[in-house]
Amino acid sequence: MAVGTLEGKVALVTGGSRGIGRAVAQRLARDGAAVAVAYARDEAAAAETVERVSKDGGRAFALRAELGRHGDAARLWAAFDAAAGEHAPGGRLDIIVNNAGIGRSAPLASLSEDGFDEVFAVNVRAPFFIVQQGLSRLRDGGRIVNISSGAARLAMPEIIAYGATKGALDTFTLNLAKELGPRGITVNSVAPGIIDTDVNAGWLRGNPQAEAHAASLAALGRVGRPEDVADVVAFLASDDARWVTGRVVDATGGSGL
Template identity: 80%
Template sequence: MGAHALDGRVALVTGGSRGIGRAIAQRLGRDGAVVAVAYARDRTAATEVVERIGENGGRAFAIRAELGGHGDAAALWAAFDALVGTHAPGDGVDIIVNNAGIGRSADLTTLTEEGFDEVFAVNVRAPFFIVKEGLKRLRDGGRIINISSGAARLAMPEAIAYGATKGALDTFTLNLAKLLGPRGITANSVAPGIVDTDVNAGWLRGNPGAQAHAASLAALGRVGQPADIADIVAFLASDDARWVTGRVIDATGGGGL
């Protein structure tokens, strides 16, 4: 792998304007891919990611994509189709990274039906239909990378629905690997643990006790960084990972060992 490992390829990264998605978009851009940075609301942040990729010699463009509603996946791909030709030859995609997701810190007794529906709509239904709608565009030999969570294999009653969505996403990944293998397309999940992102900033940053506790949960003794996850995604997107499919790659730093 190197700076040109993904030359000639086009990547779509959902939730690409911040956190793990931002790091993934920037890493894929640095490796040579043309990156579609999909965002839900913060156009300024998405534009900053595009500009940063450009400053590092890459190419990228932003597309707005609300996720979780009916028809959202089709709208995302329509926005992609409208812009990809001005940034890359052809109209296809080689790498789909389903990173966008939401969490719900609610247990069985407090989670509402509306909250349940929302977290499943964004974390499960959206990736499902993004792939379904994207298959006609996804080139043979392509990559599907779903961002899961270590919560899929750990009992976390305080986030019961969130963990269930990530378990469903891993099962989706497994089936995609079998379904798309004949086309040389690989499908894998990456499962982070606690990562220092804006989502966790409220309880993690500026709190030495929380930092120490989060670090103690990983065998490697520190809190994960977005680049830790992005580098794994870059490997899975590259030719070096051509013989890896249907797997959940643990990216917790040894959490739960």
């Protein structure tokens, strides 16, 4: 995909301060989009993402919006609207990437009701209402990309609630694609496998055995990188993917084949 394919477009990436979200923000900006980097708490990390985009010649701006509480979508869009005059003229946008999520949950026997509610609030409820309240801002012909997980199709009892949230997100994707098709808006999920991010750093980095095991799960024989996922998102955000909607695109490197 040529650099500049998203020139003049505006994108929102939730959880854009690090990991996959940061890689997505950088890639979309490199392709020409002005990117709103939404983050929950880590202002320094969000500022670093914006700085990296700027050094690459792109445009980005940070929005603080902690997800997982009632009213979170409204607060996010209020922050977006406040920044729109400078960064998104008219308050309109072209791309929503629902990337923010909690990547953990306890097994069935030890999962508390509060833990269950938290992971569903961030991973399912927040994207639902971000889209619901963002549709008046999203242009016809726009793109919605939801970051799912290979855990939605593989049995992983140790993170049962997390996997369930991603299954719900894929169902959301399917129904949104049907709902928004008449407006020319495509909606797709991207499902990563094990990715070398800060979330997995504690057990993966500096542990040759863990890394070797994680790599062995993928048909391509290595651990995924954030850029591997970001490039798939960039395709789905581009005009090249105009005839793809309602799909879950596997980005696990062939895990579980």
